[in-house]
Amino acid sequence: MSAPGEVRHDGVGEPDQLERLWTPHRMAYIRGENKPDDASAGQCPFCRIPSAQEPDGLVVRRGELVFAVLNLYPYAPGHLLVCPYRHIADYTETTDAEAAEMADLTRQAMRTLRAVSHAAGFNLGMNQGAIAGAGIAAHLHQHVVPRWPGDQNFMPVIGRTKTLPELLGDTRDLLAAHWQG
Template sequence: MSEDTVRQDGIGEPDDLDRLWTPHRMAYIRGESKPGDASAGQCPFCRIPTLEDADGLVVRRGRLAFAVLNLYPYAPGHLMVCPYRHLADYTETTAEEAIEIGELTKQAMHTVRAVSGARGFNLGMNQGEVAGAGIAAHLHQHVVPRWPGDANFMPIIGRTKTLPELLDETRALFAEAWIG
């Protein structure tokens, strides 16, 4: 097929998108390590605490919950706070688990603000797959730092997201500076 034929058919036409190759996201797209049922054995949030902190991107460990960097962050410094216990719904937490999740969330906010100057945060739990939970079988609280202009032209006009630092560097920085 000649180049002219391909372009007339609309196949292979150049577009205006830049490409940042992120092959590590294929595991996310394929649903790898995502529990298909409530089985704790398949759950990444159950597996992560068994790893060394650097390998699991764990920033802080508590007695009942831990803070971990999101492997697929919405924004730089995106953390999650997870109970160790495999449970899906916030209403299933014990009073002690709920308190520790809240305390670790506060500590994460203090730490990220001190380290990176975040000016705001989005906090939230997507409860259930229909509510947007990527891993609905294991409760996790998102802590997403925000800065003025962070939703700037790059995603809209540049059609690109930028992360200024490798995740292992961010994890080490947060772990060292943890406030709480």
């Protein structure tokens, strides 16, 4: 039995006085499952997603050249990825039409997230290449991450956890039903 204020160590991990929130779904991301080993389109999850039946594919909106899909490993509720259908790795490889549609779908995503979840701000960005932090560098994708005052900024830093108040399928259905074109 531990004394009051003493950290008990049962031989599993290192004692650090942090609470644990079990998130087994994150192991697929940590292990790199579904991450293409190379640049071939056949291995790419962003190439496979558009052919999945809804709502399993988590696609929220389909355009002519690009689509918006919920991130399987979101930083915040409603975290979307805007991806071209074409398997390209770098933003400079987009056609003018693809770049324009990516921009338009990003604006639509922001409008939708503001209307549905009252997002007060957004982080938008593309990580170009593995060295820049792209989890799947082989297929271009832009992040649309909604933010709110007092949201979970502190959770990953201090709490060492991420919070998601809604199942991905429920978020997908809500956003798809209320998409702001």
